[in-house]
Amino acid sequence: MKFVAVSSCPTGIAHTYMAAEALEQAARAAGHEITVETQGAGGAKAVSASIIADADAVIFAADIGVRDRERFDGKPVVTVSVKHAISSAPDVITQAERAAREAGASVAAAQGAAGGAGEGAAEDSGGSGTAGLSGASESSGASESSGASGAPEPSGSSPATKVTSGAGVGTRIRQWLMTGVSYMIPFVAAGGILIALSFMIGDYEIVETELSSVVEDFNPLSSTSWAALFYHVGSSAFGFLVPILAGFIAFAIADRPGLAPGIVGGALAMSVEAGFLGGIAAGFIGGFLALWISRIPVGKALRGVMPVVVTPLLATAVTGLIMLVLLGGPLSAAADGLEEWLNGLTGANLILLGALLGLMMAFDMGGPVNKVAYTFATTGLAGAATAADSTNLTIMAAVMAAGMTPPLGLALATVVRKRLFTPAERENGRAAWLLGASFITEGAIPFAAADPLRVIPSLMVGSAATGSLVMGIGNTLRAPHGGIWVTGLIGQPVLYVLAIAAGAAVTAACVIVLKSLRRAPDEASPATPATTATASAPATTTGSATASA
Amino acid sequence: MSELITPEFVDLDLDAEDKHAATRRLAELLVAGGRVTDLDGFLADVRAREEQMSTGLPGGIGIPHAKSMHVVTPTLAFGRSPAGVDFGADDGPARLVFLIAAPDGGDSEHLQILAALARRLVSQEFTEALLSAPDAATVAGIVMREVVPS
Incomplete structure (x- = not known):
């Protein structure tokens, strides 16, 4: 293969050249x-356009911004810190090989499958790339890339602006999303x-414990005490999910100026539930606003x-507005409307109701939407003063089961078809x-x-299956949450577990089918959809900036 | 053009408690040799660079360096520390310390020699030769022989 690399470091007299040498030797x-x-400090002798055009992949070993980076637009990119390139150059070369193969594979897929594909994926060589992580040295260790197949995503944001001319819209959106997700x-x-853990060592009522206690x-x-501690710390961490997701989507779009609008927008997405x-929308809105504003020509x-x-x-x-x-x-x-409608469904076919709740969860x-379904169930649970009111207990059981299915189904999918997932996703699995x-x-x-577009429908189908199965079996549940840790409060627990397993299998099957459809058939060994995973852990700089949601 | 390194810029028994002390020892050699005009000014520049990102590298190498207005001509000071000095590398302290001094706004001929030096630093043969060199003159000889601007 042919690669092009750019190395740069703050001083430009040492690491830049060490990385260049290490990469050359490893390649x-x-x-x-x-x-x-x-x-480096001695000025750069620019690689020629024809060399770039011939390259199968680009390596940025850079702790400061890459100059004239747009020359490389559209190429699969691996970004690493300059130190990582020095100490682990062979790994970096392997990553570049993977990125190149994956890009080739997705071009083939786009050409082969063409039909319903979005405008982006076709000619942009799909591949991986780093979305805007170049600016800051503290972020440069994390290399993002994606490849998780490109379709036009819903985002409500404007499509390509001038800078995105190199890569297609689908690719860009995917890179932005992957950046947010990885953080x-x-x-x-x-x-x-x-x-x-808190459910494991406490009981489900641990959520009632006040932080002050x-x-x-x-x-x-x-x-x-430990359970309450774990619960509150865990909940705080969860409070950051959406702000961090939104913040780093915006960061990928607009670099550092996008971070504040993205994180704050994400926090507001939490506040308005x-x-x-909503967080993804906030990330795109904040990121594009920051990008546009930063492009307005202003005086010195x-x-x-x-x-x-x-x-x-x-x-x-x-x-925020x-x-x-x-x-x-x-x-x-x-x-509110959805809630009213759901409440009006009393007397409907229970199995259909289970499926509907599953879809919503x-x-x-x-x-x-999830909250409406969950509240519907917990309200019923609170009303079910007597054990005789078993329909409400069954609805609670269905809702919890349908909420357990998505992570389980995806975890199953990552085990069954590793190649369809990025290393980060497999860890998460x-x-x-x-x-x-x-x-x-x-x-x-x-x-x-x-x-x-591929994952959410799969989750909905699997959860709908579980929801209707639980309603059909008639399991009951007397706790509003807790998962397998409240097995003692579940009626017919064995059948309950089977219903969840069935839904998880459906979810896994759907995800695998949908993700596979977008991939080249001949992609056999390479192309795990990422060159992620490198040097330093992400998000060392963000924690303090986030508003509590 | 003056030599990149001479035996007087080599300390084969660098004994320092931390990287700042080690850098200072080597910088003093540069001041004594007339390559650096202001010791504290130069050290501040090196330190500023070091704080951006530590310069320790796997294999027991530390490369404190800076472009500084207090540097007269590109020079390498080399220290070998039997006990090791922590330069922040993941795999342990540095036994070889390369203090690279570059003049601010140096012309590209100057910088090319430093680029060539940096490229040699990733060569294990090079570092092993320095590790086993018996005396300062040998070290300077190895560097002068190996570091040839491309």
Whole structure:
């Protein structure tokens, strides 16, 4: 293969050249050709356009921005820190091989499948790429890429602007989403596992514990204290899911000026209960606002304060307006309407009701539709004063089961067809077993946010299957949450588990089929859809910036 | 053009408690040799660079460096530390410390020699030769022989 690389570092006298040498040696050892442009203090001798055109993949080993990066638009890109290139050059070359093969595969897929494909995927060589992570040295260790198949996604945001000329819309959107998802995953894993632990060692009523009781009366010998601690810490971590997702989507779009509007927009999406889909919208809105504002030509006097003051200020204010007024109001009205409609369904066929609740639970996982279904069930549970009122208990059982299915189904899919998932997703899949078993539906969000058009329908089908099965079997549940940790409160637990397993299998099958349809048939070994995973862990710089939601 | 390194810029028994002390020891050699005009000014520049990202590299190497207005001509000071000095590499302390001093706004001929040096630093043969060199003159000889601008 032929690769092009750019190396750069803050001083431009040492690491730049060490990385270039290391990459050249590693490429040669692996039998590839590589041309490295060293953007050091001595000035760079630019690689020629024809070399770039011939390259199968591009490597950015850069701790500062890559100069004239648009020359490489449309090529599959692997981005690593300059130090990582020095210490692990062979790995970086392997990543580049993968990115190149994957790009080739998706071109083939796009050409082969053409039909319903979106405008983007076809000629842009699909591939991976790093969405806007170049700006800051602290972020450069994380290399994003994607490849999770490109379709036009719903986002409501404007399509390609001038800078996106190189890559198609679908590819770009996918890269932006993947960037957000990759930064969100640690929060899902940490928060989800802590909450699951709290159910494991406490009981389901642990959620009633006040935070103040942890602060004031923590007893290291009491399992309840620990459970309450884990629950509150886990919940706090979950509070960041949507803000981080939104923030880093916006970051990918607009670089650092996008971070504030994105994170704040995500937090507001939480406040108006718009869920992660609202967060994705916030990320795109905040990111594009920041991008547009930062492009407005301004005088020299203002230029210095644009990225740190003016752009974030204006973009954040407008994102807030959109999230609260334009989105929040209608959303809340729609949720109310949905709730009323659902309540009006009393007496409907129970199996259909189960399917409907399943669809709703899986649609937005913590978003407005999910909340309506969940509230419908818990309200019924509260009303079910007597054990005789078993329909309400069955509805509760169906809703919990339908909420457990999505993470379990996806975890299953990552095991059955590893290649369809990025390494980050496969890691997340491991946590998803526990999260699903604990009725923490959020475990599925990273998958859904990265590839909503394929994942969400699959989840809905699987959860609908589980929901209707539970209604048909007539399982009952006397707790509003807890997953397998409240097995003692479930009627006919064995059948209940079978219903969940069946739905999870349906979800896994749907996801695998939908994701496979978009892939080249001959892609056999390469092309795990990512070159992710590298040097440093993501998100070292973000924590403090987030508003509490 | 003056030599990139001479035996007087080599310390084969670099004994320093941390990377700042190690850098200072080597920088003092550069000041004594007339390659750096202001010790503290130069050290501040090196430190600023070091704080952006530590310069420790796998294999026991530390490469503190800076472009600084206090540097007269591109020079390498080399220290070998039997005990090791922590430069922030993942795999442990650095036994070889390369202090690279570059003049601010140096012309490209100057910078090319440093680029060539940097490229040699990833060569294991190069670092192993330096690790086993018996004396300062040998070290300077190895560097001068191996580092040839392309």
